[in-house]
Amino acid sequence: MSRSLEEGPMKMRLRLRLLALTLTVPAVIGLVILGPGSGIGVSAGAGSNRPPQAAFSYTPAGPTINDLVTFDGSGSFDPDGRITLYEWDFDGDGDYDSTTGAAVIQWLYDEPGSYTVSLRVTDNGGATASTTGEVIVSPAPVAVRQRLFTPLAPNKALPGDWIRVEVEISVRKTINGLGLAAEPPQGWRVREVDNGGATFKRGGGQYQWLWVRGLLSGDRLRIVYEVRVAESAPPGLYKIGGQVSSFSPRFKIPIPKEVEVRVP
Ligand SMILES: [Ca+2]
Ligand SMILES: [Ca+2]
Structure with a gap:
């Protein structure tokens, strides 16, 4: 099925507000999430390629609605190569909302709630690893x-x-x-x-x-x-x-x- 046909107005709005920016690493780092602790999403590529590890942090640590949240996947690494792709699911619905070669990306939530964020990284040999974390978005301050x-x-x-x-x-x-x-x-x-x-x-x-x-x-x-x-x-x-x-x-x-x- 086409992903675009499944998108509701809320998600489209979020997608439109997405800003993909390359930023310097922020001074204040939120939660650091290391994977593949949950044991999901690790797959071996061809030959002797070793799989990457996924990790991300975000800031601010306690965002409120309409804050721009900066997600930083640069803690991910590949022991025998490099990360070539970062895929983000910002709302835990299983659909990746962003696919990019850059490690840092910003996202805006316009509804309060607890969101499961997933990052899947792919290395240059095609192997992947995933990790998830929780972002709690507060109502207006x-x-x-x-x-x-x-x-x-x-x-x-x-x-x-x-x-x-x-x-x-x-x-x-x-x-x-x-x-x-x-x-x-x-x-x-x-x-x-x-x-x-x-x-x-x-x-x-x-x-x-x-x-x-x-x-x-x-x-x-x-x-x-x-x-x-x-x-x-x-x-x-x-x-x-x-x-x-x-x-x-x-x-x-x-x-x-x-x-x-x-x-x-
Ligand atoms: Ca590798
Ligand atoms: Ca999603």
Whole structure:
């Protein structure tokens, strides 16, 4: 059967995002997996060719969704020749997602979960060896929830009214340099109410909260601020957006803005 006919949309998406890059060996190495410990996939080639050994590492060690994960198969070797082919199955479905002559490759997971990754190497004599490892992909490093409290329920406010905004951030891993940016509609003022341990900065129409201290998994942050509907705001639906970002790990997560404010 043709492999391409069996591919679902999710896998096609992953395949499209695949970047085959040759990289220097990263400073931080994740799990090192040596094969053929599981006893699979070793086959002798013709004559006296000795089979290769498969091994790979990956980084970062604890990836989250949409992190580029670098897989490095350069720990594989052949005692009497060289490796000519690296075949990777990144999601454990038995289909190789990448076949390449380069040892290093990057892959992106857009769903959290535990993935079995297999590497099969082939030497210049045609003998193969395989090894497998587990990659656990975590959900986004923070969960963000925003609620609006308008003077005229539900979600209705008049020009000049103050709207209260509460943002809750649940931290799921160690984070340094977390920031929250509020993005109110043009010309709407922001005033701080509860900065949740962060430093509040404003300037040039930007409103930001920055946490100097490192944050740990399980921390919950609550920021409260108020936004004043511009006196000149024409009737319509308005969104109060923003984003949560971090230096380490580096990410940007937009705040969900399902709730719109209606100015009659
Ligand atoms: Ca060999
Ligand atoms: Ca696969």
